Structures are given as C-alpha cells and as structure tokens.
Amino acid sequence: MKLPIRLAALAAAALVVTACAPQTSDNSSSGTDDKTGTLRVWLFQEVGNKPKERVVDAAVAAFEKAHDGVRVDVEYIPVETRAQRVKAAFNDPASAPDVIEYGNTDTAGYVHDGGLLDVTRDFADWSEAEATDPTARQSVTVDGKVYGAPFYVGVRALYYRTDVFEELGLKVPGTMAELAATARRIRAAKPDLYGLVVGGAYTYGAMPFVWANGGELATGKGGSYASGIDSAAARKGITAYTSLFSDDNCPAAKCAGMGGNDTVTAFAAGKAGMAIGGDFSHAAVEAGKVKGAYAVVPLPGVTAGSIAPAFAGGNNIGVLKSTSHRTLAVRLMEALASKKTQASLFDAMGFLPTFTDVRDQAAAEEPFVKPFVRTLAAGTRFVPASPAWSRIDSSLVLPTMFQEVVSGKKDVAAASAEAARKMDAAFGSAG
Amino acid sequence: MTPVTPHGSGTQVRGRPRVAPPGRARSCPRPRAGRGGRRPATPWLYLAPALVVLAALLAYPVYQLGLISLFRYTQAQVSGGEPTAFRGFGNYADVFSDDLFRQVLASTVVFAAACVVSTLAVGCALAVLLTRVRALPRLALMLAATGAWATPAVTGSTVWLFLFDPDFGPVNRLLGLGDHSWTYGRLSAFLLVLLEVVWCSFPFVMVTVYAGIRSVPSEVLEAAALDGASQWRIWRSVLAPMLRPILVVVTIQSVIWDFKVFTQIYVMTNGGGIAGQNLVLNVYAYQQAFASSQYGLGAAIGVVMLLILLAVTLVYLRLLRRQGEEL
Numbered sequence: 001m002k003l004p005i006r007l008a009a010l011a012a013a014a015l016v017v018t019a020c021a022p023q024t025s026d027n028s029s030s031g032t033d034d035k036t037g038t039l040r041v042w043l044f045q046e047v048g049n050k051p052k053e054r055v056v057d058a059a060v061a062a063f064e065k066a067h068d069g070v071r072v073d074v075e076y077i078p079v080e081t082r083a084q085r086v087k088a089a090f091n092d093p094a095s096a097p098d099v100i101e102y103g104n105t106d107t108a109g110y111v112h113d114g115g116l117l118d119v120t121r122d123f124a125d126w127s128e129a130e131a132t133d134p135t136a137r138q139s140v141t142v143d144g145k146v147y148g149a150p151f152y153v154g155v156r157a158l159y160y161r162t163d164v165f166e167e168l169g170l171k172v173p174g175t176m177a178e179l180a181a182t183a184r185r186i187r188a189a190k191p192d193l194y195g196l197v198v199g200g201a202y203t204y205g206a207m208p209f210v211w212a213n214g215g216e217l218a219t220g221k222g223g224s225y226a227s228g229i230d231s232a233a234a235r236k237g238i239t240a241y242t243s244l245f246s247d248d249n250c251p252a253a254k255c256a257g258m259g260g261n262d263t264v265t266a267f268a269a270g271k272a273g274m275a276i277g278g279d280f281s282h283a284a285v286e287a288g289k290v291k292g293a294y295a296v297v298p299l300p301g302v303t304a305g306s307i308a309p310a311f312a313g314g315n316n317i318g319v320l321k322s323t324s325h326r327t328l329a330v331r332l333m334e335a336l337a338s339k340k341t342q343a344s345l346f347d348a349m350g351f352l353p354t355f356t357d358v359r360d361q362a363a364a365e366e367p368f369v370k371p372f373v374r375t376l377a378a379g380t381r382f383v384p385a386s387p388a389w390s391r392i393d394s395s396l397v398l399p400t401m402f403q404e405v406v407s408g409k410k411d412v413a414a415a416s417a418e419a420a421r422k423m424d425a426a427f428g429s430a431g
Numbered sequence: 432m433t434p435v436t437p438h439g440s441g442t443q444v445r446g447r448p449r450v451a452p453p454g455r456a457r458s459c460p461r462p463r464a465g466r467g468g469r470r471p472a473t474p475w476l477y478l479a480p481a482l483v484v485l486a487a488l489l490a491y492p493v494y495q496l497g498l499i500s501l502f503r504y505t506q507a508q509v510s511g512g513e514p515t516a517f518r519g520f521g522n523y524a525d526v527f528s529d530d531l532f533r534q535v536l537a538s539t540v541v542f543a544a545a546c547v548v549s550t551l552a553v554g555c556a557l558a559v560l561l562t563r564v565r566a567l568p569r570l571a572l573m574l575a576a577t578g579a580w581a582t583p584a585v586t587g588s589t590v591w592l593f594l595f596d597p598d599f600g601p602v603n604r605l606l607g608l609g610d611h612s613w614t615y616g617r618l619s620a621f622l623l624v625l626l627e628v629v630w631c632s633f634p635f636v637m638v639t640v641y642a643g644i645r646s647v648p649s650e651v652l653e654a655a656a657l658d659g660a661s662q663w664r665i666w667r668s669v670l671a672p673m674l675r676p677i678l679v680v681v682t683i684q685s686v687i688w689d690f691k692v693f694t695q696i697y698v699m700t701n702g703g704g705i706a707g708q709n710l711v712l713n714v715y716a717y718q719q720a721f722a723s724s725q726y727g728l729g730a731a732i733g734v735v736m737l738l739i740l741l742a743v744t745l746v747y748l749r750l751l752r753r754q755g756e757e758l
C-alpha cells in the first residue's frame with residue numbers, strides 16, 4: 001500500500017515539475033505552401049453587411065476562377081468580439097484562418113504576438129501597391145517590415161448644422177480659435193444645444209487638437225518610443241480641447257463621460273451645433289433628425305486655411321503566419337485589397353479607398369467624401385507602431401488624462417505628466 | 432435549534448459535546464473494523480469521486496492561476512511570439528507598487544461593505560415584512576423580487592442608468608433636478624451603482640431568510656410576543672440568533688458577490704467613471720490586465736483577490752464561532 005502511494009506521489013511531483021510553465025502554442029510558420037485546397041478568410045461583420053458580402057463574393061469568385069482547385073471560405077466575425085477570436089486563432093493555428101481583416105491600430109500588437117506573416121517582399125512586388133497613400137502604408141508597417149495590405153481608411157472631420165449657422169449668421173470657422181468662439185456663440189444663442197459637442201473619452205476627436213498645436217503622442221527613438229504627451233506643444237493642444245468642456249459650450253458634467261459615438265449620436269439627434277465625426281458616421285447622421293440640414297468641412301488647424309491633422313483609422317488585410325498556403329493566401333490578400341475591390345467597396349459601403357488615385361475618383365463621384373479626402377491629403381497621423389499601444393489604449397490612459405483635466409481633478413501639467421509616465425512604462429515593458 | 436441548512440457552523444459547535452465519543456477522532460466515528468483490520472484509506476475511497484471533481488474544477492484552475500501569476504505571460508507568450516519567462520513575484524511587485532491599485536482596493540472594500548450592509552438590511556427587513564402581510568401583497572412582493580432577481584445584470588444596469596439619465600430620465604423629472612448628472616460625481620455615481628446592486632441582490636437574501644423564518648417554531652415567537660417583546664427585540668434576540676447559520680451563508684455570499692462586482696460598474700459608469708474614479712478591483716483587473724492580454728499581471732490580481740476573500744471569510748467564520756460558544 002505504502003509503495004504505490006509513494007510512486008504516485010513521485011509521478012505527481014514529476015508531472016508538476018515538467019508542467020511547471022504555462023502553456024504556449026507553437027505558432028511558427030508551417031513551412032508548407034500548398035497550391036490547392038481551401039483558403040479560410042475572416043472579415044469583419046459591418047452594420048448592414050450585405051453590400052460588403054456582394055463585393056467580397058465577386059472578388060472571391062474571380063479569384064477561384066483564376067486558381068484551379070482552390071476554394072475560398074469567407075466568414076464574417078462580429079467586430080466586438082474580434083479580439084478574442086483573433087487571439088484564439090493565434091493560440092490554435094490548426095483551426096486558424098489563412099487571411100484576416102484587422103483594425104490598423106492592432107497591427108503592432110498582432111506582429112508582437114507572432115501572428116502575422118511578413119509580406120514585405122510580396123507587397124513591394126505588387127503592381128498596385130505604388131499608389132497606396134503613405135499613412136495607409138505606415139499602418140501596415142512595423143520596424144520597416146510590411147504585415148498586410150491596407151483595406152480602407154477612415155478619418156474624422158467637422159460636421160456642422162447649416163440651418164443653425166444660417167439662422168445665427170455664422171460663418172464656417174477657419175481656425176481652431178474661431179471654432180471655439182463659434183461654438184460658444186451657438187450655445188449662447190441656443191442654450192439647449194451644445195456648441196461643439198466634445199467627449200472626455202473621445203481620444204481620436206481630441207488628438208487633432210494636440211497634433212494641430214505641434215504636439216505628438218510619442219516619438220520613436222531607435223525602435224522604441226517615448227511619450228510626447230507632456231511636451232509644451234501637446235499641453236497647449238490639451239488645454240485647447242479641454243477648455244471646450246465648460247457651461248458655455250459642453251458642460252463637463254454631461255460631456256466628460258462621452259465617447260465618440262455619444263457625440264455623433266447627440267449631433268444626429270439635433271442636440272449640437274457642431275461635432276467631430278468620421279466618414280463612417282455618415283449613415284448614422286443621415287438616419288437622424290438633422291438629415292438635410294448639415295454639412296462637413298475639414299477640422300480647421302491653428303492658422304487660417306490649415307487643416308488639423310486627423311487620426312487615420314481603418315482596416316487592413318493580413319495573412320496569418322500559420323497558413324499552409326503561403327503563396328495563395330498572399331494572392332488572395334492582394335485580390336481583396338485591390339483597387340478594383342476597394343472601388344466597389346466604396347460604392348457599396350462608403351469606405352474610403354487607401355489608393356490615392358482610386359480615392360480621388362471616388363471624391364469626384366460622391367461630393368460628400370470631399371472634405372474627408374481633403375483631410376487625408378493634408379496629412380494624417382497614426383498611433384505609435386508599438387505593441388504597447390494596445391495596453392495604453394485598453395487601460396484608458398488618454399481618456400483618463402482628458403477627464404482628469406475636464407473634471408478639475410488635476411491641471412493640464414499634472415495630468416499630462418502622469419499620462420506620459422504611464423505611456424513610458426507601457427513602452428518600456430513592451431520592449 | 433433547527434438545522435435548516437446543511438452548512439451551519441453554529442449548529443456544529445453547540446452539538447459537539449453530545450455527538451463526539453471521547454477519545455475517538457471526530458471525523459470518522461466508524462465502529463466496525465473492515466476486513467484486514469483498520470483501513471484508514473476507506474473514507475478517502477468514499478470521498479474520492481467528490482475530491483476528483485473538486486480538484487478538477489477548483490484546485491487545478493487555482494494552481495494554474497498561481498502558476499501564471501509568476502510568469503511574464505502575455506498574448507505574445509501564449510501564441511509563441513516570445514518565450515515564456517519566469518519573473519518570480521515580479522507581477523505582484525508591479526501590482527502593489529501601483530498607486531491606483533491601492534486606491535482601487537480601498538474603494539472596493541468600502542463599496543463592497545456598503546453593498547453588503549445595505550443588501551442584508553433591505554433583504555432581512557423585507558423578509559420580516561413578508562411574514563407580516565397577507566397572501567396577496569406577499570405574492571406581489573415575491574413576484575417583484577423574483578423579477579429583480581431574474582433580470583440580467585446588464586439589462587438592470589442599463590435600465591437604472593436610463594431612470595437616472597440627465598436628459599430623459601424620469602427620476603430627475605420627479606425630483607425636479609433639471610439635468611443633474613448622477614454619474615459625474617464620484618460618490619453619487621457609487622450611490623447609483625449601490626442602488627442597482629442592492630436591487631438585484633436583495634431577493635436572494637429575502638427569500639433565503641424568509642424560508643428560515645418560516646421554519647422557526649411559532650411557539651417561540653408567540654412566547655416572545657407574550658413577554659411583550661417589540662418587533663425589533665424579537666428580531667435581535669430570537670430570530671437573528673436562530674437564523675445564524677442562514678445569515679452566515681447569506682453574508683458570505685454577499686461579500687463575495689459584492690467584492691467581485693463588475694457588470695454594474697462597467698455598464699453604469701462606462702468602464703470605471705470619469706478619470707477612473709469609480710473603478711473597483713474586477714474592472715481594474717480587466718482594464719489593466721486582461722483587455723491588453725497581460726495574463727500574468729491579471730493572474731496576480733486574481734490571486735490577491737482570492738486571498739482577500741478567503742481571509743475575510745475565515746475571519747468572519749472564526750468570529751461567529753467564538754460568539755457561538757459564549758451563547
């Protein structure tokens with residue numbers, strides 16, 4: 001009796017020792033490069049996905065026709081749970097797709113996780129890649145290597161109420177100072193409206209103020225980053241944005257907690273004179289009360305005639321490192337992100353193309369996108385291409401900073417210094 | 432003493448002198464010797480199925496949690512982008528050196544304590560009320576409580592948020608508060624969440640305590656009433672001591688629930704309130720660790736929470752045991 005127990009204990013101890021490291025999945029490139037079989041694709045499920053499906057189906061049908069013995073299996077995954085799905089795909093290469101659509105702020109994180117395939121050479125050889133605009137190219141690039149093809153871009157501009165402006169005899173603001181003054185005049189004349197609706201948790205609506213004043217989120221130092229959010233220029237921008245949270249424009253008690261969607265919703269419901277919204281907000285505003293009574297211009301910069309740099313959001317198409325169809329998957333990525341597909345996707349969904357020539361053509365056809373194209377042409381900014389960004393983003397470093405200032409808990413200097421410290425800690429630990 | 436629940440430390444303590452034969456181990460009063468003499472393995476054999484299930488469902492995950500908390504373990508390590516590195520207590524050092532963590536821990540303890548006290552007070556008061564009213568109002572109260580109980584936390588939080596909405600909410604209109612924002616101030620936001628937490632967790636307390644009161648022999652209550660005891664006096668000197676085992680379970684449940692509150696804070700204060708003023712430990716762990724896939728750090732926070740809850744529960748049981756012996 002005693003002996004087996006001891007043996008069992010020994011075996012258990014051995015098990016514990018050998019198992020004494022958390023699990024890690026083997027996600028190295030498979031090495032195989034099959035030329036036939038099934039390719040699996042994950043794309044995001046948009047609100048009103050049917051038009052997107054039609055565009056993708058056409059591109060896929062053409063691809064299958066051009067490649068004998070290849071079948072493409074497209075699955076649409078919900079945007080809200082994409083993080084879990086993609087992580088699961090990285091953890092279990094056997095059931096992972098070959099090609100995925102991903103948000104461009106996730107690029108650095110996914111590369112760091114070891115999930116995306118380096119396609120630098122393929123991208124350089126791709127005939128269409130040349131017309132890719134520089135910001136979009138930056139959004140697939142980490143440490144000089146390319147990890148996908150840009151799919152579409154999204155930028156924000158200034159929405160304003162034409163009826164309100166006409167009634168009060170206001171003209172469209174040409175500088176940031178005029179923007180603030182105009183906002184206050186609207187609120188003074190119509191106390192039930194916010195002048196310019198702003199949100200304490202609306203990072204990408206706030207950053208143009210920082211960038212227009214010459215500030216930066218972070219500056220790259222030899223592959224690693226250092227926060228620039230506490231520089232004098234950045235503080236000027238933070239002050240400009242947070243001073244809009246006052247009773248004469250957008251009361252802190254109501255606006256401090258708002259995010260981007262809340263501000264667009266308020267504008268669409270006719271509760272604001274102006275708002276900062278994206279080309280992707282168009283449908284929501286059209287569906288609201290203000291349909292037919294609004295217009296869009298680029299967000300003005302500090303000096304007259306300049307445009308405040310906008311954040312270049314958008315999605316990319318990438319290939320997973322674990323794919324067993326390397327060549328085919330890269331071809332499929334190019335087919336899905338091609339000029340032709342992007343042009344039809346713009347017609348179907350209104351997503352702005354990442355190729356400058358395709359985009360100019362789209363602007364000629366559809367006047368609504370002109371201010372957004374102008375904003376893009378004026379130069380856009382991007383988040384630091386560091387895996388630390390996802391940590392900075394999810395631990396709400398920037399919204400916390402804006403909200404601390406807005407609610408009077410800290411002044412601009414203290415709040416930005418604290419945010420810079422947290423960002424640097426994240427950059428440091430991400431290495 | 433009526434043992435209404437199988438789990439009751441008070442009962443066990445008072446019953447002990449009668450049950451335990453002198454000189455024998457308390458745990459196995461087995462009079463018959465098995466074949467081949469005394470075999471201490473037999474009780475373990477009987478317990479084995481339960482132990483296996485417990486080990487698989489409880490011990491193994493806790494072991495994994497503790498293990499992961501000692502490593503640098505992020506998404507990059509899980510999916511093989513980087514090798515896993517042992518960091519000893521590095522994750523714990525990170526957690527405890529974070530000012531925000533200490534601040535959040537303090538507010539979590541205070542908030543959870545307030546929630547537990549309020550939930551128990553409301554639940555017990557309504558349970559006593561249930562025994563006093565006629566069938567119809569009792570049914571109505573029961574149905575209302577069951578409704579609150581059955582409502583998913585996300586739905587309940589959203590509805591409460593709407594009730595207190597500065598622009599459209601009926602509460603501000605009733606109280607004539609104009610467009611006062613309840614979620615802007617730190618305390619008022621916590622108060623709002625506390626109300627929702629109490630609303631969705633009092634039914635459990637009420638129903639359990641009500642069941643307990645019903646099982647108290649009516650003669651005892653009659654005797655107390657004949658002696659001229661007030662309602663409060665009956666509760667304090669008769670009902671509460673008799674219901675002790677139930678109250679223990681209910682309190683520990685509430686402590687654990689309210690310490691781990693997540694949904695209400697996440698939904699009602701939009702992920703921790705203005706500048707993180709309404710963060711509690713669970714939301715903090717989610718934001719700092721899990722949302723950015725820093726599983727090692729998250730596991731360390733999880734272990735700290737586990738130890739705190741374990742300590743609170745043990746101290747509470749210990750206190751009750753002492754009191755029980757005095758009675």
